[in-house]
Amino acid sequence: MMKRLDINKDTGYITFVTVANELFENEKKNITWSRIIALYAFGAQLALHCKEKGFVEYASHIGAFMGKYVADTAGPFVKQQGGWERLIEEFPSEDQLGDTMWKLFAWSAMGLGLATATMIFASKR
Numbered sequence: 001m002m003k004r005l006d007i008n009k010d011t012g013y014i015t016f017v018t019v020a021n022e023l024f025e026n027e028k029k030n031i032t033w034s035r036i037i038a039l040y041a042f043g044a045q046l047a048l049h050c051k052e053k054g055f056v057e058y059a060s061h062i063g064a065f066m067g068k069y070v071a072d073t074a075g076p077f078v079k080q081q082g083g084w085e086r087l088i089e090e091f092p093s094e095d096q097l098g099d100t101m102w103k104l105f106a107w108s109a110m111g112l113g114l115a116t117a118t119m120i121f122a123s124k125r
Contacts, residue, residue, distance in 0.1 A: 007049065012058050016046060016065050024073060031077040033090045040066065 007015050019042060023035055043066040050059035070078075078084060
């Protein structure tokens with residue numbers, strides 16, 4: 001994707017904003033946590049691309065571009081959702097996800113065991 005964007009020192013910020021606007025569907029401002037994460041992923045890829053092309057000076061500004069864009073565009077959404085802490089709840093870490101899966105598995109196994117025991121007990125009567 002980076003090769004198709006034809007990014008250089010003069011067009012970098014405009015290109016960043018254009019892609020970011022497309023991500024959030026321009027005027028619709030279709031903002032979700034997933035789209036915010038995608039924007040940060042794009043910014044990281046853009047910084048790597050610029051570093052590889054020798055635009056180190058420009059690459060160092062991408063964090064500021066992202067911060068300004070997210071504050072201006074997604075700030076109200078983040079605030080309305082309860083702040084950045086909500087992002088952690090929406091996308092738990094692998095450890096938290098693993099714990100949740102084990103709890104679900106344990107409760108399911110217990111429920112199946114209880115149902116089986118009930119059926120066995122009921123069939124003996």
